[in-house]
Amino acid sequence: MNDSMRRAAAILLVILGAVARWWAESGAPASASAHDAMVATIAAARERAAANDARLKPASRFEEGGWIYVHLEGDPGAMGYQHGYLLAPEIEDAFAAVSAGMMRSTKRDWEFFRKAAHEMLGPKIDAEYQQELQGIVEGLRARTGSKLDVDDIVAFNAFEELPDYYVPWLDKQQKTAQAPNLKSPGNCSAFVATGSWTKDGLIVMAHNNWTSYRNGERWRIVFDIAPKNGYRILMDGFPGVIASDDDFGINSDGLMVTETTITQFEGWDPNGKAEFVRARKALQYAGSIDEYTKIMLDGNNGGYANDWLLGDRKTGEIAQLELGLKAHKLWRTKDGVLSGSNWARDPKVLKEDTPQFDPANKESSPNARRARWDELLKENKGKIDVALAEKMLGDHADTAQHKKEANERTLCGHVDASPRGVKEWDWQPYYPGGAVQGKVTDATMAKEMRMMARMGHPCGGDFLAKPFLAAHPEYAWQEPYLRDMKAGPWTEFWSNQAPKE
Ligand SMILES: [Zn+2]
Numbered sequence: 001m002n003d004s005m006r007r008a009a010a011i012l013l014v015i016l017g018a019v020a021r022w023w024a025e026s027g028a029p030a031s032a033s034a035h036d037a038m039v040a041t042i043a044a045a046r047e048r049a050a051a052n053d054a055r056l057k058p059a060s061r062f063e064e065g066g067w068i069y070v071h072l073e074g075d076p077g078a079m080g081y082q083h084g085y086l087l088a089p090e091i092e093d094a095f096a097a098v099s100a101g102m103m104r105s106t107k108r109d110w111e112f113f114r115k116a117a118h119e120m121l122g123p124k125i126d127a128e129y130q131q132e133l134q135g136i137v138e139g140l141r142a143r144t145g146s147k148l149d150v151d152d153i154v155a156f157n158a159f160e161e162l163p164d165y166y167v168p169w170l171d172k173q174q175k176t177a178q179a180p181n182l183k184s185p186g187n188c189s190a191f192v193a194t195g196s197w198t199k200d201g202l203i204v205m206a207h208n209n210w211t212s213y214r215n216g217e218r219w220r221i222v223f224d225i226a227p228k229n230g231y232r233i234l235m236d237g238f239p240g241v242i243a244s245d246d247d248f249g250i251n252s253d254g255l256m257v258t259e260t261t262i263t264q265f266e267g268w269d270p271n272g273k274a275e276f277v278r279a280r281k282a283l284q285y286a287g288s289i290d291e292y293t294k295i296m297l298d299g300n301n302g303g304y305a306n307d308w309l310l311g312d313r314k315t316g317e318i319a320q321l322e323l324g325l326k327a328h329k330l331w332r333t334k335d336g337v338l339s340g341s342n343w344a345r346d347p348k349v350l351k352e353d354t355p356q357f358d359p360a361n362k363e364s365s366p367n368a369r370r371a372r373w374d375e376l377l378k379e380n381k382g383k384i385d386v387a388l389a390e391k392m393l394g395d396h397a398d399t400a401q402h403k404k405e406a407n408e409r410t411l412c413g414h415v416d417a418s419p420r421g422v423k424e425w426d427w428q429p430y431y432p433g434g435a436v437q438g439k440v441t442d443a444t445m446a447k448e449m450r451m452m453a454r455m456g457h458p459c460g461g462d463f464l465a466k467p468f469l470a471a472h473p474e475y476a477w478q479e480p481y482l483r484d485m486k487a488g489p490w491t492e493f494w495s496n497q498a499p500k501e
Helices: 003-026 032-051 076-086 088-106 110-124 127-144 150-157 162-174 275-285 289-297 347-353 365-379 386-393 443-447 465-471 473-478
Strands: 060-064 067-074 189-194 204-212 221-227 233-237 248-251 255-261 306-312 317-323 328-333 336-340 433-442 450-455 491-494
Touching: 032 127, 067 076, 067 491, 076 088, 076 127, 076 221, 088 110, 088 127, 088 150, 088 162, 110 150, 110 162, 127 150, 127 275, 189 255, 189 306, 189 317, 189 365, 189 386, 204 248, 204 255, 204 306, 204 386, 233 275, 233 450, 248 275, 255 275, 255 289, 255 336, 275 289, 289 306, 289 317, 289 328, 306 336, 317 336, 328 336, 328 347, 336 365, 386 433, 386 450, 433 443, 443 450, 465 473
Parallel strands: 067 221
Antiparallel strands: 060 067, 189 204, 189 336, 204 433, 221 233, 233 248, 248 255, 255 306, 306 317, 317 328, 433 450, 450 491
């Protein structure tokens, strides 16, 4: 017998023992409460058996500032098992919220996404990430008895790319009647600065994540990853997903990585490699801007197309990789600032990959925020540091109206306050979405594998679900999943962190 068979046999014995004990104590399963007691006993036995699994030994979890910090360590299968086990309740909860959204927006059932995961994405996933995803399933099942399998988890990991990139491409191919009006997302406000722009001349990187509050309230994991192969990683992330996915991370070889998503992107390559796999691989294995670019381009499927903002703390160089499918471009500098708020700027990418995007419309969310980044960063040239970057992420200046008003055009987005919504992303008026959390680091912190993170709106404002739903019954379908999103404090996290006593 190999190790995993032996483990499975041991777990089975523990469960059988529990059943036998229950049977001896209770006689026949005569009532519903006796049945419930048996189910609870089996669940407790399963959890005890799983908790003794040697794969969990190096892993840990604690909560602080509204975040859940997990340390994962070892070979890919073990790290997956730790991830699935330690975050099992959060994964089941997030899977329910995310899959409901995917099915609703695309008018496709879950079987459709499982098939896409199994046939299109799965076979091209590198062996180590296949093992990690399988490990997540095993850890999850060991902890909760979940019925989710690896196709579910792969489809779930692709939640940023299947519904809004693959499905619209497929609808066009198949000339689907009454196809839903799907738009690629526009996630995030971010910048990376270096040289004469920052206070100490070294790199500063900041990012806030824009998404639906429904998903965003769940985007509260800090992953500290010590893989057997590749570099050490510290990143924010989503329960059950192996990439950061809103993308903010640093690795132990000096790479600093974030991005904002390209608005109104169109295109998909079914023969390409899933974006979530490439993004995770690049953060784990790239030690330079060139290596990062190479990994992201290898098998580019067009999914979740982003403007990647990169820094290499070893050289002080920063870069922007505008990763279209038909076109892409890399800019780099050792003295400058690169910002992002969901717009592409390379003429070829604009023409070929985002044909509907209007870079001249000053009233749109991406362009209004672009103008605000330009003025805010220029005003603060030479003064930018971590504390200032935290403040910038909570900025509420609307350049289209020339006033302070938290809405869809401000760096800290509050689309729930906007009668306009964001039509470029098909976000209707008062859509419950916007900036859901923020992160900042600089070269000195990155060297020590440290970052600052704030859960909730980076300005510190709270979103409350109940009054929102009462005022906006058009979003009643979100009621089972939409929660309060209260802001936490800016909190520092680092690699190998022990929980506070
Ligand atoms: Zn705000």
